[in-house]
Amino acid sequence: MFDIGFWEFALIAIVALVVVGPDRLPGMVRTAGQLMGRAKRTLRELKYDLEREVELEEVGRLKNDFSKKSFSDMAKSLDEPIDIENTVHRDDKSET
Numbered sequence: 001m002f003d004i005g006f007w008e009f010a011l012i013a014i015v016a017l018v019v020v021g022p023d024r025l026p027g028m029v030r031t032a033g034q035l036m037g038r039a040k041r042t043l044r045e046l047k048y049d050l051e052r053e054v055e056l057e058e059v060g061r062l063k064n065d066f067s068k069k070s071f072s073d074m075a076k077s078l079d080e081p082i083d084i085e086n087t088v089h090r091d092d093k094s095e096t
Contacts, residue, residue, distance in 0.1 A: 016028070
């Protein structure tokens with residue numbers, strides 16, 4: 001996430017120790033850890049909710065497409081032979 005090396009972290013720790021003091025530093029670190037945990041949890045929940053919305057939208061779109069087609073159209077498409085050789089050659093030509 002952040003590109004912080006050992007020396008940068010050491011410098012931040014020394015500055016925090018000088019500014020906050022040794023007696024309040026553990027509490028501040030604990031609070032910072034709790035806040036980071038909450039932020040990560042919130043982002044994870046947001047990501048889950050967004051993925052769920054996208055999946056529901058896709059399911060709705062597929063359901064819509066399926067309901068528009070009649071069963072006779074689907075049966076016809078299953079009965080028709082597929083010319084794989086021409087389909088492959090046609091796809092090769094469209095890529096170039």
